[in-house]
Amino acid sequence: MSVFSQAGNTGLSFLKLGLGSRAVSMGETFVVANSEPSSVNYNPASLALSATTQAVFSHREWIQDTRSEFLGASSYIGDLAVGFGLHSVSISDIELRTTPGPAEGTFDAKNVSIGIAAAYQLTSELSLGVAANYLFEKILVDEASGYGINFGAVYATPWDVRLGLAVDHIGSMNELNMTASTLPTT
16 A cells, blocks of 8 residues: 655656556555565565576657666675666657647656665565665756665564555655655655
């Protein structure tokens, strides 16, 4: 279950997009079910639940020339689970208009998140994880960058039920055309 702590509009809405068909098909209730590389964006503690090295790639083409790609990998270094994720969303050939009438040209918009994560299984029941993301946004000639931090925990109860907690996208962006975007914290 995701709880959005902010009302109104935020920037970087691409951070709310689902990554991978499994997560999207589960309505993105992926806080405890995920043990694949996309955990970097959902709940980094889940990386510790997989005992294997994994890689994932997804590509989507949407309306209005919107493209979304995700590349992720996870593995172990000793007892520490580590993960990497690269998420990119771009829209090409947006018509540029400064006055009503014919388009004066076209431009592209691009959003990128590059993240690294680490997770550790403290006990057989409790895993904790953290992820750090570099964020980049470009629209026409305006650019902004920033960071986001994700924290997570997964607890396996004695009744074969997992409980998960994730706080995603705590961070900030610098200004894009004199306005700083607010991250969609969940």
